[in-house]
Amino acid sequence: MVEIITFLKSNLADHFVILFIPLYILGGRPVAILSAQFLGYKVSFLLPTVVLLDTLQIPMFYYLYESVSKRAFFKRLSDRSQKKEKNLRKTKLFHWMQVIGMPGVVAITMVPMKGCGMWSGVLLSKLLGLSKQTSYPLLIIGSILGCAFLLGIGEAVLRLITIVANT
Secondary structure (H helix, E strand, C coil): CHHHHHHHHHHHHHHHHHHHHHHHHHHHHHHHHHHHHHCCCCHHHHHHHHHHHHHHHHHHHHHHHHCCCCCHHHHHHHHHHHHHHHHHHHCHHHHHHHHHCHHHHHHHHHCCCCCCCHHHHHHHHHHCCCCHHHHHHHHHHHHHHHHHHHHHHHHHHHHHHHHHHHC
C-alpha cells in the first residue's frame, strides 16, 4: 500500500490538479478527496474546491429534474432521473431521510456512498417540496460535512499507514 501511494505521489503529484476534476466527475467526492489527500494536498485546497464543484451541480440537477424535452438526450436524462427517483423512493434510507425532513437533505447529501450525494439531495429536497432558497444552504452544508467526514477518514488512514510503516 505504501508503495502504491509513493508511486502515485512521484508520478501524479505534478499534474494532479489537472486530474482532480476528472477524478471528481468519474469517481465522485470520495475518490477525489481521498486520492488528493493521499497525495499530500491540504484541506485548504480540497474543501473549497470540492464544495465549489458540489455547489455547481445543484442548478444542473434542478434543471434536469424540472426539464421535460422532446430531444433524445434530454429525454434519456429525464428517464434516468425518473428511474432514479422511483428506485430511491423504494429504499428504507430514503424513507428515513424523508421522515426527518430538512436534516435528511443534509444527511443524504453528505453520505459518501453510491446513491447519495448531491443528485439524491436535490431529488429529496424537490420531493419534500423545499424551495431552492431553503435547499441550497442545506445541500452546501451537506457537502461541507461530507468533505469533513472524508477528510477525517483520509487522515485516519494516513496515520494508520504511518504507524504500520514505522513498525
